[in-house]
Amino acid sequence: MRCEDGHDDAAYVLGALSPAERAAYERHLATCSFCREAVADLSRVPDMLDRLEADEFARWLDPDHAVEPERPRKPQGRVKTFSVRLLSTAASIVLILVLGGGVFAWWWMGQQAPAEPVFGPAVAMSSIESTSPIAATIQLAGSESGTKVRMQCEYSVTAEPYNFKLIAYGPDGEKEQLGSWLARPGAEFSMDGGTRFTQGALARFELVRLDNTKMLVLDVK
Structure with missing residues (x-):
């Protein structure tokens, strides 16, 4: 059984809901275990993607993409840090959006397959x-x-x-x-x-x- 409000879980994790929508969804989370589990699973995605290098993410999106060897550059301080964070955030959004296509679902299930619940007698x-x-x-x-x-x-x-x-x-x-x-x-x-x-x-x-x-x-x- 799927919750009819489940389509808001990714938007909630990404902070894309309006204040009113977010408050309404949080009230829904208090009474819906399905959506709480979905939000808990999706909340791990940005943290994992923060560890991806920019070149690695580019190859993941396009296997034929050739990345030129990086030339030595002068440290760019906060500008470089901001660019990496921006790319990481974009990667998070892209990967969450392709969940419905099954790409991430296939990878995640291979990494951490949940155990089937063992039900007691009827x-x-x-x-x-x-x-x-x-x-x-x-x-x-x-x-x-x-x-x-x-x-x-x-x-x-x-x-x-x-x-x-x-x-x-x-x-x-x-x-x-x-x-x-x-x-x-x-x-x-x-x-x-x-x-x-x-x-x-x-x-x-x-x-x-x-x-x-x-x-x-x-x-x-």
Whole structure:
């Protein structure tokens, strides 16, 4: 599942958002583990590119580019330092923009392939009512940024279509919405999401209708 606000992550790292957009995106980051992980990954790119030499970056952009041997020059002090920094910043922008093309993704995966999360057994959520049109199970896996959550649910063939959402509760009543979907009669739905709460801090999951009517619950502790 991809967050609909994920297209702002690179612009946020590069400082290209307006003050209002940046404030709105930071509020979104507080409740979205997907975007927090994307920003954490992208924030490493400029630091890595700062270590690239100008000639090396030119060859990376154009393998046929021939760089003449550098002639001895007099030290140019702050002017040279500014030029190197400017080129490094331009390199960062170019490389982040080609992420969608897969060039950097291929290189990054080769350097640091993330381990697949190991989910625990599926646990059935309990129904609030004696009869419920929806049934669901939840699996958990620990992660560096919190907890990965995998949910699977089934909806009764006789029920009306309705929108549902899954909410995780942490300490002191804190909560975070993990996702929402439209349940159709007789349909099955699965969702992989995540919460900032660690497994030790997770207290409860609630599956609720869009009008906040509780349908299913699962107490973690």
